[in-house]
Amino acid sequence: MNFDFLQIVMVLGTLLCVLGVILCIRTAGTRFDQIEAGDKDVNLGVAHVPALAFAKLMAFASLIVLPAGAVFLANYHTFEGVHEVRGCAGCHVMLPMANDMKDPKSGTLAARHYKNRWIAENQCYHCHSDYGLSGNLEAKMTGFRHLARYTTRTYHEPIHARVRFDNQNCLNCHAGTPRFEAVQSHKTAHEKLVSNLMICLNCHGQAHPTSVQRTPGSDDYARLTEKLK
Amino acid sequence: MSTENSRDDKDAQTPSDFSRREVLLTLGGLGAAVGGGAATWGGLELMVNSRQTIDSWNKAVCRFCGTGCGVMVGMKDGRVADVRGDELAHNKGVICIKGSMLPELTRIKGRLTSPKIRKAGKLMDASWDEAMGLVAAKFSESIQQFGPDSVAFYGSGQLFTEESYTANKLFKAGIRTNNVDGNPRLCMASATTGYVSTFGKDEPPGCYADADHAQCFFLMGSNAYECHQPIFERIRQRKRLNPDTVIVCVDPRRTKTAEHSDIHLPVIPGTDLLLLNSMAFVIFSEGLQDQRFIDKHVLFSNGEHIVDQAALVQFLQSYAPESVEHELGVSAADIRRVAYLFAKSPATMSLWTMGVNQRTQGTFLNNMLNGLHLITGQIGRPGATPFSLTGQPNACGGVRDTGALSHALPNGRLVANPQHRLEMEKIWNVPEGTISDKPGFDAVNLFRAMEDGRVKAALIMCTNPGASLPAAARYNAAMGKCFTVVSDVVEDSETQRHAQVVLPAALWIEKEGVTGQGERRYQFTPKLLDPPGQARSDLQILADLAVRLGHDKLITARTPQAVWDEWREVSSHSLYNFKGITYERLAKERGLQWPCPTEDHPGTARRYVEGVDPFVTKGTGMEFYGNYNYDKKALVYLRPYVPSPEKTSAEYPLYLTTGRVLEQFHTGTLTDRIAELHQATGNAMFDLNPQDARMLGVNPGDYIEVKSKYGSVIGKARTTEVSRLGVIFAAFYDAKLLINRAVADNYDPTSKQPEYKVTAVSVKRMTA
Numbered sequence: 001m002n003f004d005f006l007q008i009v010m011v012l013g014t015l016l017c018v019l020g021v022i023l024c025i026r027t028a029g030t031r032f033d034q035i036e037a038g039d040k041d042v043n044l045g046v047a048h049v050p051a052l053a054f055a056k057l058m059a060f061a062s063l064i065v066l067p068a069g070a071v072f073l074a075n076y077h078t079f080e081g082v083h084e085v086r087g088c089a090g091c092h093v094m095l096p097m098a099n100d101m102k103d104p105k106s107g108t109l110a111a112r113h114y115k116n117r118w119i120a121e122n123q124c125y126h127c128h129s130d131y132g133l134s135g136n137l138e139a140k141m142t143g144f145r146h147l148a149r150y151t152t153r154t155y156h157e158p159i160h161a162r163v164r165f166d167n168q169n170c171l172n173c174h175a176g177t178p179r180f181e182a183v184q185s186h187k188t189a190h191e192k193l194v195s196n197l198m199i200c201l202n203c204h205g206q207a208h209p210t211s212v213q214r215t216p217g218s219d220d221y222a223r224l225t226e227k228l229k
Numbered sequence: 230m231s232t233e234n235s236r237d238d239k240d241a242q243t244p245s246d247f248s249r250r251e252v253l254l255t256l257g258g259l260g261a262a263v264g265g266g267a268a269t270w271g272g273l274e275l276m277v278n279s280r281q282t283i284d285s286w287n288k289a290v291c292r293f294c295g296t297g298c299g300v301m302v303g304m305k306d307g308r309v310a311d312v313r314g315d316e317l318a319h320n321k322g323v324i325c326i327k328g329s330m331l332p333e334l335t336r337i338k339g340r341l342t343s344p345k346i347r348k349a350g351k352l353m354d355a356s357w358d359e360a361m362g363l364v365a366a367k368f369s370e371s372i373q374q375f376g377p378d379s380v381a382f383y384g385s386g387q388l389f390t391e392e393s394y395t396a397n398k399l400f401k402a403g404i405r406t407n408n409v410d411g412n413p414r415l416c417m418a419s420a421t422t423g424y425v426s427t428f429g430k431d432e433p434p435g436c437y438a439d440a441d442h443a444q445c446f447f448l449m450g451s452n453a454y455e456c457h458q459p460i461f462e463r464i465r466q467r468k469r470l471n472p473d474t475v476i477v478c479v480d481p482r483r484t485k486t487a488e489h490s491d492i493h494l495p496v497i498p499g500t501d502l503l504l505l506n507s508m509a510f511v512i513f514s515e516g517l518q519d520q521r522f523i524d525k526h527v528l529f530s531n532g533e534h535i536v537d538q539a540a541l542v543q544f545l546q547s548y549a550p551e552s553v554e555h556e557l558g559v560s561a562a563d564i565r566r567v568a569y570l571f572a573k574s575p576a577t578m579s580l581w582t583m584g585v586n587q588r589t590q591g592t593f594l595n596n597m598l599n600g601l602h603l604i605t606g607q608i609g610r611p612g613a614t615p616f617s618l619t620g621q622p623n624a625c626g627g628v629r630d631t632g633a634l635s636h637a638l639p640n641g642r643l644v645a646n647p648q649h650r651l652e653m654e655k656i657w658n659v660p661e662g663t664i665s666d667k668p669g670f671d672a673v674n675l676f677r678a679m680e681d682g683r684v685k686a687a688l689i690m691c692t693n694p695g696a697s698l699p700a701a702a703r704y705n706a707a708m709g710k711c712f713t714v715v716s717d718v719v720e721d722s723e724t725q726r727h728a729q730v731v732l733p734a735a736l737w738i739e740k741e742g743v744t745g746q747g748e749r750r751y752q753f754t755p756k757l758l759d760p761p762g763q764a765r766s767d768l769q770i771l772a773d774l775a776v777r778l779g780h781d782k783l784i785t786a787r788t789p790q791a792v793w794d795e796w797r798e799v800s801s802h803s804l805y806n807f808k809g810i811t812y813e814r815l816a817k818e819r820g821l822q823w824p825c826p827t828e829d830h831p832g833t834a835r836r837y838v839e840g841v842d843p844f845v846t847k848g849t850g851m852e853f854y855g856n857y858n859y860d861k862k863a864l865v866y867l868r869p870y871v872p873s874p875e876k877t878s879a880e881y882p883l884y885l886t887t888g889r890v891l892e893q894f895h896t897g898t899l900t901d902r903i904a905e906l907h908q909a910t911g912n913a914m915f916d917l918n919p920q921d922a923r924m925l926g927v928n929p930g931d932y933i934e935v936k937s938k939y940g941s942v943i944g945k946a947r948t949t950e951v952s953r954l955g956v957i958f959a960a961f962y963d964a965k966l967l968i969n970r971a972v973a974d975n976y977d978p979t980s981k982q983p984e985y986k987v988t989a990v991s992v993k994r995m996t997a
Binding site: 105107112141142144145148162163164184185187188189192197198199201202203204205206210211212 | 266269270273274276277281282311312313314316317321322323324325326328329330332458462466469470891892904905906908909910
């Protein structure tokens with residue numbers, strides 16, 4: 001459903017761009033000063049618009065409305081598109097996380113959540129829900145920094161997260177469940193968990209392949225960085 | 230027409246002018262965009278740096294249990310801001326709730342910050358010089374008047390290796406007494422005697438990574454889910470990835486471990502040697518043994534001399550499942566099923582701890598567990614190993630390996646062996662005959678010797694025997710009769726109530742040193758904080774005492790690294806050889822497993838295995854080189870079941886057993902001071918089976934008196950199906966309950982380890 005909607009957004013955005021280009025060319029070729037008051041009105045079917053007004057409308061649409069719409073749709077597509085696993089796996093450095101997650105032999109938290117269908121879709125985003133169009137400013141800034149690093153190839157593998165993972169991503173699903181509540185220390189260390197002073201992973205294990213596995217030249221590197229099927 | 234003209238002029242000029250401006254504008258715009266982007270990026274990089282909540286991550290080791298988890302300690306402005314499991318350490322990033330609370334450990338209230346001397350019944354602040362001067366005077370006086378055996382050292386599996394080694398050397402080669410023992414006697418002495426009598430050498434042959442390969446886990450007397458949580462998590466991970474894996478748990482209680490096992494055998498306390506012998510019976514009677522392995526690598530012994538396999542089979546005839554099931558409390562069908570799984574699984578890993586070790590038959594149980602692996606060939610392959618889990622972070626490395634026990638000398642040597650004494654005298658460069666040929670007092674007998682005045686002065690370090698000894702009331706009183714010096718990190722421990730001098734000690738990362746966890750792995754803990762007040766490391770205290778007692782020429786290594794360098798050199802004269810484990814390597818690597826004779830040796834994950842263990846002769850495949858007197862073969866013993874002296878009776882109809890809980894470590898001196906951990910467990914209570922509770926007329930929340938021959942304890946009761954019918958349980962972390970007052974002090978005749986797990990008790994509901 002999400003996927004289809006995004007496709008529609010993409011098609012719509014492309015159409016807007018094409019339309020915008022056509023209108024731009026048209027607008028560029030229009031000599032506004034040669035449009036005389038007496039020129040024929042343009043028949044829009046429901047109304048007759050004076051030729052000059054129509055030309056100005058076209059110019060407004062081609063220079064302001066359509067670019068703004070295209071930018072919005074492109075942003076929407078980017079931000080929402082990265083909810084999908086393949087959106088994340090589009091970057092080389094994220095391939096190990098995605099490949100490991102889809103590896104039924106892996107025991108990382110990501111892989112277990114994936115193969116047991118605890119999360120049916122958009123698995124990356126589900127546990128890293130601070131990015132996306134409605135995500136917080138910090139995630140936007142981090143994302144921008146990552147994009148800059150990635151596109152300029154100024155990163156080193158293995159990559160290390162420099163921001164704190166928000167336990168809320170875990171608690172969103174687990175808090176309140178009988179199994180979670182049965183553990184006394186979940187309750188007594190609640191403050192530390194919600195304020196991220198103690199990470200869930202300490203007791204519950206690795207989320208993704210280790211930094212050693214993600215280091216070029218390691219035994220697992222080639223397997224982990226295969227293109228996502 | 231001027232407008233016409235001007236328009237024409239414009240038209241004439243526009244193409245070139247407009248396009249230049251346009252190009253400039255476009256370039257300028259682009260430049261501004263790129264500049265803006267770059268500036269934003271730069272700003273973000275700066276911001277990310279400035280917003281880091283951690284200044285540096287430092288590799289260290291958890292302070293608590295024997296799993297010895299690698300942790301990363303995050304420091305910020307000189308404080309511990311975060312602790313995380315080290316993903317590259319053996320524990321693969323997994324620690325437990327206690328480890329997660331390590332930042333709080335560095336800030337616990339009630340730290341001891343000044344030496345204290347008891348004056349007019351009260352502990353009063355004193356200077357180091359005053360306190361140590363008094364200690365040295367009292368020790369010297371006692372040694373002069375009553376001989377070296379009138380003083381003693383009672384140490385801990387929580388001291389650093391450098392500290393235990395130094396104490397052992399000072400007392401055995403300096404003061405010339407073998408009265409060096411400690412709390413490891415209470416937790417792993419039977420594992421040691423078991424391994425030594427079976428393989429000729431102490432310490433487990435396998436490693437934690439075996440859990441990634443085993444198909445059958447046989448957990449006996451181990452509540453690993455709570456006590457070695459990262460290891461049990463690893464077992465569960467194995468099961469998740471290989472659902473065919475079977476987990477068997479042998480425990481009188483339906484513990485969390487039992488709950489997460491496939492098969493739970495709730496044996497009656499004190500009877501489980503029947504189970505092991507019965508499994509051996511099934512293995513031989515059904516032909517499940519690995520005869521090729523036995524022929525090549527195994528000898529049989531009745532404890533006095535070598536016998537043949539037929540003698541063992543004959544011995545086992547009285548242990549048929551059908552004849553033991555009643556006394557054992559487990560059905561014959563279950564015994565047969567588990568014996569089959571154990572023998573025929575592609576790889577079986579046994580894990581055991583205090584339920585097996587803290588027993589009057591502890592050594593025999595260890596022998597038989599090792600024996601089951603030997604007769605089925607379940608050893609030396611990935612996943613196939615008999616693994617004794619240890620309770621403390623440095624019982625293995627610090628105490629077992631350094632021989633800081635009353636009967637032992639470094640690297641598996643024995644006090645009673647003249648050759649071993651001679652070797653150590655040479656290595657330590659002391660005159661022949663320096664080391665006494667008389668084994669010192671083991672834990673229980675050391676406190677009995679304080680009781681009757683044979684030991685006049687004792688230095689107790691990094692442990693709380695006031696709460697951890699069995700028959701606690703008796704031995705607390707005994708400490709009061711002796712000149713007791715207690716080096717401790719917190720005020721008001723139960724032990725300090727009897728101390729004449731109390732010395733403030735550094736805790737965890739307030740000092741540096743090496744710990745050796747359960748799989749022979751040495752790991753380094755760096756110093757990241759200063760100790761509070763005047764507190765010092767135990768090594769500093771020992772070095773000071775050595776100098777004051779006139780042994781400055783013996784104890785020349787007085788910094789952790791100098792001691793370690795001496796110690797690894799000592800090890801090179803043995804089959805423990807870890808000369809290749811230097812401080813430099815330990816600082817970089819995630820611990821190293823000995824043997825590791827050279828600096829380019831990767832360490833030994835699986836001992837006795839050719840190609841892995843440097844001491845195995847090429848072409849043998851496997852060699853139990855510790856048993857050089859027995860053709861380098863391992864020994865399987867004929868070990869008869871003897872009922873515990875604590876059999877239930879009409880007077881004492883229930884079994885009391887004790888243990889740990891997930892959130893607390895040992896007697897709670899550290900963990901119970903951390904709010905999150907204290908709140909998670911609350912005060913300790915008695916767990917009763919609901920049926921027992923009904924028969925006794927006890928309702929949940931009632932206070933009950935639990936009484937044994939050794940003492941009585943009053944506490945709150947709760948009912949739970951965790952307890953087997955006829956078994957009552959209490960955790961020992963809570964000094965307010967102090968359950969050890971009711972626990973029996975019977976001990977294994979070989980290992981001298983007390984039988985905490987079996988005490989016959991009566992239960993009486995207290996009237997309001």
